[in-house]
Amino acid sequence: MMKNRNKIRFMGVSILILWTCVPGACTREVFGTAADYRSVVTVRIDEDVYDFSNIRTYQLVATVDELMRRSKEKPEPLDTMDHTRDESILATVEAQLNARGLVNVESLADETTGETPSPDVIVIAALLAEPWGYEGLVRFESFNNQTVYYPGPPVEMEYDIHSVILTMVSPSVRVKDRPQLFYALWSAGIHGSYSDMTAQTIASGIKKAFAQSPYIKAATSVGGEK
Amino acid sequence: MINAKSSPYTLVTIFAMAVIFAMTPTAFAQNSTTTPVKSEKSAAAPKGKSTTKDTSSDAAISEKKAVNETAPADSKPQNSPTEAAKTEEAATKDAPETAKSSDDQSSENQSSPPETSSQASEEANAAAKTDVPAAAEATSPESATAVAPAKSSDSDATKKETDKKSETDNAATASVQEKTVAIKKATAVPEDTLTDKQKKAEAGRHMFVVTYNLARPLGKTAKYIDKFSFEGFSFEYRFMLNKQLSVGLGFNWNTFETKKTGLVQLDKNTRINGTRILMDDLIQLTPTVQYHFFKQSAKVVPFAGLSVGPYYTSQVVDWGWWYQREAKWQFGFTPEVGLRVASLPVPLYLSVRYTYTFKTDEIDAQQAMGINIGVAFLK
Numbered sequence: 001m002m003k004n005r006n007k008i009r010f011m012g013v014s015i016l017i018l019w020t021c022v023p024g025a026c027t028r029e030v031f032g033t034a035a036d037y038r039s040v041v042t043v044r045i046d047e048d049v050y051d052f053s054n055i056r057t058y059q060l061v062a063t064v065d066e067l068m069r070r071s072k073e074k075p076e077p078l079d080t081m082d083h084t085r086d087e088s089i090l091a092t093v094e095a096q097l098n099a100r101g102l103v104n105v106e107s108l109a110d111e112t113t114g115e116t117p118s119p120d121v122i123v124i125a126a127l128l129a130e131p132w133g134y135e136g137l138v139r140f141e142s143f144n145n146q147t148v149y150y151p152g153p154p155v156e157m158e159y160d161i162h163s164v165i166l167t168m169v170s171p172s173v174r175v176k177d178r179p180q181l182f183y184a185l186w187s188a189g190i191h192g193s194y195s196d197m198t199a200q201t202i203a204s205g206i207k208k209a210f211a212q213s214p215y216i217k218a219a220t221s222v223g224g225e226k
Numbered sequence: 227m228i229n230a231k232s233s234p235y236t237l238v239t240i241f242a243m244a245v246i247f248a249m250t251p252t253a254f255a256q257n258s259t260t261t262p263v264k265s266e267k268s269a270a271a272p273k274g275k276s277t278t279k280d281t282s283s284d285a286a287i288s289e290k291k292a293v294n295e296t297a298p299a300d301s302k303p304q305n306s307p308t309e310a311a312k313t314e315e316a317a318t319k320d321a322p323e324t325a326k327s328s329d330d331q332s333s334e335n336q337s338s339p340p341e342t343s344s345q346a347s348e349e350a351n352a353a354a355k356t357d358v359p360a361a362a363e364a365t366s367p368e369s370a371t372a373v374a375p376a377k378s379s380d381s382d383a384t385k386k387e388t389d390k391k392s393e394t395d396n397a398a399t400a401s402v403q404e405k406t407v408a409i410k411k412a413t414a415v416p417e418d419t420l421t422d423k424q425k426k427a428e429a430g431r432h433m434f435v436v437t438y439n440l441a442r443p444l445g446k447t448a449k450y451i452d453k454f455s456f457e458g459f460s461f462e463y464r465f466m467l468n469k470q471l472s473v474g475l476g477f478n479w480n481t482f483e484t485k486k487t488g489l490v491q492l493d494k495n496t497r498i499n500g501t502r503i504l505m506d507d508l509i510q511l512t513p514t515v516q517y518h519f520f521k522q523s524a525k526v527v528p529f530a531g532l533s534v535g536p537y538y539t540s541q542v543v544d545w546g547w548w549y550q551r552e553a554k555w556q557f558g559f560t561p562e563v564g565l566r567v568a569s570l571p572v573p574l575y576l577s578v579r580y581t582y583t584f585k586t587d588e589i590d591a592q593q594a595m596g597i598n599i600g601v602a603f604l605k
Binding site: 008009011012013028029030031035036037038039040041042043044045046154155157158159160163191208212213 | 436457483484485489493495496497498499500501502503545546547548571572601603
């Protein structure tokens with residue numbers, strides 16, 4: 001009698017537990033498609049540290065570098081990045097900056113000397129070859145042939161591999177009376193799975209990044225005075 | 227009151243009632259012994275009257291009654307007064323015999339009514355054929371004195387007959403009652419076992435509750451996640467302080483989950499546009515108190531309870547490649563109403579809970595209405 005009762009109790013509890021796993025009743029939300037992984041992240045420094053309304057000119061670094069940790073243990077990047085979209089990335093970024101009234105300092109170069117004025121901001125595009133966080137531990141070697149660390153985003157953020165990273169820095173920002181060229185003012189991460197990322201989706205992501213950063217715009221009209 | 231003028235329908239009705247009465251002893255078990263006595267008393271009530279006419283008429287009535295009862299089909303209505311008088315006289319004259327015969331035949335009446343009725347008819351006819359002076363004699367004082375013992379013997383006979391009948395009825399009633407008791411004993415749930423169960427249920431002091439929880443977010447929680455939750459469970463231990471009041475410790479978990487797409491301002495410096503999964507976990511480990519409206523021996527025990535204490539709230543935004551999490555302790559309370567169906571082999575537990583946690587610096591006040599289905603064992 002007691003055994004039968006225990007059986008019934010056991011069955012009752014089992015049914016109860018199994019019912020909790022009925023498909024549809026408690027299906028967990030999951031990221032099903034590659035599009036689910038697409039995200040555009042924008043972060044900026046506090047406005048009391050840098051006033052974005054004073055931007056007038058910019059300099060766009062002409063190459064798209066790979067961001068990765070390089071050390072003695074890991075001399076080479078773990079993954080080979082696809083650079084066939086670099087031109088598309090740079091063109092899209094430039095178009096977006098121009099569309100907001102910012103002037104590329106290259107267009108203001110002295111015809112005789114070829115020197116360019118110091119830009120208000122420098123914009124750098126890069127591909128993330130490995131997961132990366134806000135800590136500026138990724139070595140960025142392509143700028144003026146100097147070994148420097150790529151600036152981390154101004155707000156704590158971690159990006160996954162294959163993300164396109166846009167970073168805006170300012171030579172005028174000083175920390176402890178020293179210019180901190182690679183102190184990020186603004187950062188954008190265009191995230192997506194490697195197989196899903198195409199030139200079109202990347203361009204769409206870059207446009208979104210600027211659209212959700214309305215504070216990036218020229219203080220005056222193109223060619224005008226501040 | 228039964229008298230000579232009573233219509234045959236009245237008598238038939240009384241007879242039918244008597245039959246029904248006899249056939250339903252259990253329904254009128256208490257009245258079965260008293261009713262015949264009453265009728266007997268009412269029949270014997272004129273006994274005290276001294277007038278010969280009345281006495282003779284009573285005797286005749288008793289005789290007629292006996293005849294009617296034994297042979298209602300053969301009894302003929304006496305329309306003419308002469309015939310009635312003749313019948314009365316004959317009945318008076320033959321009363322002892324008739325009473326005797328009816329007394330003797332009382333036991334046979336039910337088995338052979340046709341014979342009895344024919345006998346009574348013959349006697350009645352014989353009485354009718356008796357000389358008229360005999361009838362005159364019957365009106366004389368001598369005959370009155372002669373009739374008196376006849377009347378008393380007639381009443382005794384009727385009384386005996388009624389007693390016998392009531393004894394028979396009582397015997398039948400007793401046998402039917404015995405049968406009814408036997409049937410009840412055979413079909414009813416053993417009372418001893420039920421009592422043991424009830425005693426055991428009432429003696430149980432430790433209750434273990436396991437439930438599957440469904441919940442709907444409310445308030446700020448619904449603004450964060452507006453989707454009904456099918457995920458959650460709870461464990462609870464209750465100690466019965468007495469038969470209706472219990473205290474315990476409960477662990478309750480509810481999780482809310484939804485998938486959204488769009489632009490989100492995470493903070494003043496951060497914006498994310500994309501697909502994300504939002505999760506909100508409400509976990510409580512709180513002391514509880516319940517009042518059970520019935521004792522635990524009842525088949526269904528409704529109750530009302532309250533939990534007050536710390537709640538652990540965890541809110542996660544998962545972007546697939548990155549997630550954001552806020553997890554803090556909050557103070558809250560949960561009133562609960564429900565019922566425990568103890569009569570089932572697996573004692574069912576159903577309840578409705580409302581949860582409210584107070585706002586902290588990092589996390590808004592949380593609200594949810596939950597439905598809990600499970601089992602509750604009492605040991």
